[in-house]
Amino acid sequence: MVRQNKDKGLQELIIARLEVLPTDARISIGSLGNFTRDELIIHVKKNDKIGKKITEVELEYLKLLKEGIFYEKTVSDYQTSV
Amino acid sequence: MRKLFLITRPQYDPTTHYLFHWSQKVIDFARKRDIEIIDLRGKRANKKELTSVILKRCPRLVLFNGHGSEDLIGGQDNEILIKSGENEDLLKDKIIYALSCETAKLLGPQSVAGGTVSYLGYDEVFIFYYSNDKISKPLKDERAELFLEPSNQVAISLLKGHTTGEAHQRSKKSFLKNIQRLLTSESAKTYLIRFLVWDMRHQVCLGDPDASL
Numbered sequence: 001m002v003r004q005n006k007d008k009g010l011q012e013l014i015i016a017r018l019e020v021l022p023t024d025a026r027i028s029i030g031s032l033g034n035f036t037r038d039e040l041i042i043h044v045k046k047n048d049k050i051g052k053k054i055t056e057v058e059l060e061y062l063k064l065l066k067e068g069i070f071y072e073k074t075v076s077d078y079q080t081s082v
Numbered sequence: 083m084r085k086l087f088l089i090t091r092p093q094y095d096p097t098t099h100y101l102f103h104w105s106q107k108v109i110d111f112a113r114k115r116d117i118e119i120i121d122l123r124g125k126r127a128n129k130k131e132l133t134s135v136i137l138k139r140c141p142r143l144v145l146f147n148g149h150g151s152e153d154l155i156g157g158q159d160n161e162i163l164i165k166s167g168e169n170e171d172l173l174k175d176k177i178i179y180a181l182s183c184e185t186a187k188l189l190g191p192q193s194v195a196g197g198t199v200s201y202l203g204y205d206e207v208f209i210f211y212y213s214n215d216k217i218s219k220p221l222k223d224e225r226a227e228l229f230l231e232p233s234n235q236v237a238i239s240l241l242k243g244h245t246t247g248e249a250h251q252r253s254k255k256s257f258l259k260n261i262q263r264l265l266t267s268e269s270a271k272t273y274l275i276r277f278l279v280w281d282m283r284h285q286v287c288l289g290d291p292d293a294s295l
Contacts (some may be wrong), residue, residue: 022273027210030149030182030184030207057276058276
């Protein structure tokens with residue numbers, strides 16, 4: 001029950017963040033396809049592959065914000081580890 | 083001896099249409115510098131032609147544009163051009179920049195292990211935004227420019243003679259410049275920052291960072 005509420009809260013957060021996207025543009029997510037804002041929101045609600053990917057993008061950004069990404073000084077600080 | 087590079091530019095859906103047009107800027111830059119270009123555009127972006135050109139001309143630099151996944155790079159109509167475990171040996175002794183999703187996860191490391199000098203690419207999906215009313219004029223699309231101009235910096239830096247490591251850093255700086263511009267202005271495009279940060283963070287440089295053309 002707690003997990004379900006957490007997942008629902010997360011989904012609502014992601015949808016709220018996607019709702020600020022413009023309606024006159026599309027996002028290209030490589031081979032996953034090209035999507036309007038409303039299509040992205042539907043995918044997040046379905047929690048399918050595309051919805052999960054956009055959730056991952058949003059969460060990574062929120063995590064970086066929390067870590068203070070914009071206070072870092074060097075470009076290498078933005079590098080993923082390989 | 084004139085410098086030479088090979089570029090693949092499939093064009094068959096909105097994503098490849100944008101990459102096709104934005105990579106023209108790299109070609110124009112090379113022409114001004116008298117660098118020889120082998121341009122596998124549209125239908126020419128197929129496995130047979132790519133293989134033939136690489137074996138005959140041995141370009142030091144290969145730029146791929148198109149769809150991809152962890153283990154492959156696609157060409158026109160998503161025909162597989164390079165696949166891990168099949169023909170990544172074609173990339174041996176070369177510098178690669180793949181503007182293609184996720185190829186730096188598996189194909190990149192495997193090709194470097196097999197002798198590719200340096201592999202620049204993305205270890206995640208490459209995301210960009212484009213405007214519905216600019217599809218017929220992609221180079222006028224300011225949303226797409228924020229993503230594709232920093233990507234072009236990899237190729238342009240290499241063509242200028244910078245090392246692969248420098249090209250990687252210059253591209254990331256270009257992403258960062260765009261992010262900072264959006265952060266510090268009253269732009270209505272701040273929603274794009276999350277996607278620019280994603281692309282910037284997931285661009286990687288594998289292999290020798292000191293290699294150059």
